[in-house]
Amino acid sequence: MKRVGVITFHASHNYGSMLQAYALQQVILGMGDDCEIINFRTKRQKKFYRPPFFHGRWIGMIRRFFLYWKVAIPLTKKYFLFESFLQNKYILSEKEYQTLDDLVKEDFKYDIFLSGSDQIWNTVCFDFDWAYFLSFVKEGKKIAYAPSMGPKPFVKDTEENTRNIKKYISSFDAVSVREQGAADHLLTLCGVHAPVMLDPTLLLSGNYWEEMINQAPLVKGEYIFLYTPWYDEQVFLKAEMLSNLLGIKVVIAQIYEKKEEHKWRKKHNFQYLLSVGPIEFLNLCKNAKWAIGLSFHLVVFSILLQTPFIVIDGMDDSRIQNLLTLTKLESRSMPSSMSDFSQYLSHIDFKLANDLIENERQRCLKWLKTNLT
Template sequence: MSEKKVGILTFHRASNYGAVLQAYALQQYLKKGNIYNEIIDYRCSHIEKVYSENFMVSGKSPISMVKKNIKKWVNIKKNKKFIEFRRNYLNISKNTYNLENKFDMKKVYDVFIVGSDQVWNLNQTGKDTTYFLDFVDKGKWSYAASLGKNSITNEEKEIFKDMINSFEKVSIREEENIDIIKSVGFKKQINVNVDPVFLLNKNEWVSLIEKEEKRKEKKEKYVLIYTVKQPVHLIEKAKKYAQEHNCKVIYLHSDFNYKEFFKNQNIKNVFVKSPIEFLKLILDAECVFTTSFHGTAFSILFEKEFWAEVDKDGKLNNRIFNLLQKLNIEDRILDYNPKTLDSKINWKVVRENVLKEREKSKKYLFDE
């Protein structure tokens, strides 16, 4: 594949830490293997609409208008940081594509890799079948593509059946999605690979941080909370851990939540951080408490003690659970009500498991 031009199709435009960092990681890993690649600047109308709504302001009362104006201001500032990251660190195609001109992409690239992230979650894309590479007949690969759920509707099965059987190589992120792919008649090998962020090692991520953030002596010890879903017992547990270890608490929110902000005035609430500042917050933390897949992933990569909350109203976050199961550290699941928050992770074992997964990915991506 080294002589071919590769186009990566993913959610690179989302103002989401995991989305841009997994895109960066896959691009860098292919580059290390001497494979020229670009992230295709595809604009999915459904995703564009979802993110544009973050900047709209409307409300029935003056108070709701104030709340929405604050949220809009936070989102604008945060979005600027993501635009800057994409400009500085992602090699994105000069041409922009959409539903109307997507067939032009096949004139530019020899191989297409779709993934990672929830590119095969039809709810996320508004049923945009571009993420099944329906505009091209050959050179169709996926890498760690996620469906974002463990079952699909009959309508979705029909879409999968029509689209996925023309793929030359299929790699998914979650083990339980194998049966779904098989159920639509896919006969080729189905590979299960780790999220692209694991393709780069700790030193490579630290090098990225140091391009913008000079390493300084930490002024204060802190526990980091990072949530993408409403936490259940996470904040309470984090505060308890911080008190016992004489740490302050920093709460990084994925979105501005008015209620959470005023409910947690005794801790430092943070809303506007760049992807690199996000990495540094995890790197310098004493311990991480999170409901996020990528919050969990980077805690592992930086070898930080962490706790993940994966169950919300009986709905399991399979992405986190599968990752911890794969690395043999399911005991970091906070929902299991650990007797102590001071138990330590055997990083030697975790490191070995991550290396095994990285080798599997290397074989998949570079062995034709």
Template sequence: MKRVLTLTMHSAHNYGAVLQAFALQSYLIQRGYKNEIIDYRPDYISNEYKIIQLKQNNIPIHRSIVSSFISLPFRILKSYRFNKFINENLKLTNNTFKTYSQLQESNPKGDVYIVGSDQVWNSDITKGVDPAFFLDFVTFGKKVSYAASFGKEYVKNEEKNLIKKHLEVFDAISIREESGRGILENLGIKKSELVVDPVFLLNKGDYNKISKKPKIDKYLLIYTLENDPLVTPLARKVAEARNLKIVSIGSFINRYKSDYHIRAAGPEEFLGYFMNADYVITNSFHGTAFSIIFNKDFASIKLNNKRGTRIENLLEITDNKNRVVERKEDFGKILDSIPYHFKSIKIEEVVQSSKNFISENI
């Protein structure tokens, strides 16, 4: 039995980060591989999810302190739920590594090393090019990326040579977004494959085993990473048309004045709210992904930045481009239900192609 070690941002208290790590590991184990996630927890990830954040972006320090302490009980509960999920559902290496040098010194042994998915090659997140996420510590074994993401459309000129040097020795490279393939080609790396995010490797039944069903029923779910003025009027229009309550998952403040605001959901609760929703409004990549996996009617609010390209790519390959909302004039077109019985064949094709990449390169 091959021992496959994966490296990703599994410890981030972010729904997409944790669930994609769970999905890739679950799929590998289902396929008969022995898999552990390398427990790499650099400070730039750990510090981002500290329970007490005394300094928040664009907020005066005194307001940030007050906000942090008012929301403290919810932060504690959410952190507990994430840690519990990670401890109970992810198989990690026995050793935890806080720095690249620790990882390099230990050099955990495997037959195949997979980096991805998530924005593991986004130097804005990793505070420069982190050699760990380019598997530079590996001295023996295959190096493979699965659905790795740069999280942007270009890399800094001063980083290009280093990134190219790291990736030239990979045995197989797959990328999550078309924009990432463009970056690779610009670096002179011509051979790469476009694959789906790991969350698509599992089916609804797999997620049903770990989800927690909410006590609320007949509702529209809002999940956004960035506030958008279109969300509230759109939610009210859809909810009124379908006679639904409005539920939102997110930060401490109920920005959309929803009927129910969920402040401390863990990954299991997050899945439950998506799985049981009658309609979803989101501008999140993984919010869009789970809407598609669970065959939900949804609206994808277009982000006003380049991060939105990964959502656009996802909607393109799953034949859901018509679910994008950019202005109020778009509201009418997303009231119709999605004919998933027609779209399922295309979705299954791209998922199977991604599964083929894994089987052919491990």
């Protein structure tokens, strides 16, 4: 039995981030190894994910509380649902680490250090840190399983960042990435042939995820589940058009703190359900009549849970493009310039999509198991 320490975006209050961290740990445990998630949570990350009325100085907090008072309770519940998932669903390291220096000072006893998935190698992420390149490791095997460099790798990287990436990548024993774009760039930059692996959420079957979902739907009746990690006007417009076409409501699980978004909260066919953590997110995905958005993990769980979906401009995002191409579902990407839904309401061959994922799943599990020995 190997002792594996995983570092990833496990504490980001983001559905995909936390579910992929959970999945990766479960897969490693299922292979018979001991696995902990290194509880690395920077101050800036913790601050960012607090409810909006807990940001800033006291005066600002009071003002924001009055701005958000109608949703203060569900937003607070949402925060604690994420924190509960973190504390109850992961096996965490005994200590919490806030800085790279904290990690450097620690005498870890892991046999293998694994840099996990999600956008941990996207240097423009607000919570990016060189710790995710395992720069703190003194001794032990170093593996990267499917980290992402974002929708467009290296577009905004500085010369210093590219030098650091080359330096840290050279110290790894095995490197894989989540998207072909990242693989191409690493080959050009470092001469490293990094195989493309599935996101950890795809290493677990749809049946596995369904077992985590409370059978009772959170929302009564038919609905369209809208999800995008950031506010996108085109996504909301397309959701409204689909709602009008199908005659069913749109359910949204977050607010975006954008003035442009306020108008949607007043729409009679838009329902905001904000007290939603990772498990509740799965419930909303599973029980939706349709899902629509601009999110890699919305596409992942729509396929795994067999929920009809439309992703807006999905083929412009390297992460989503890879998944749609793999599953032969490129037709589910709707350009934001289009307004005719007729071709997007056709039957989706989820059996073929999940069979194709299963083939890739076995390849990825074999790679992971081989490199954990």
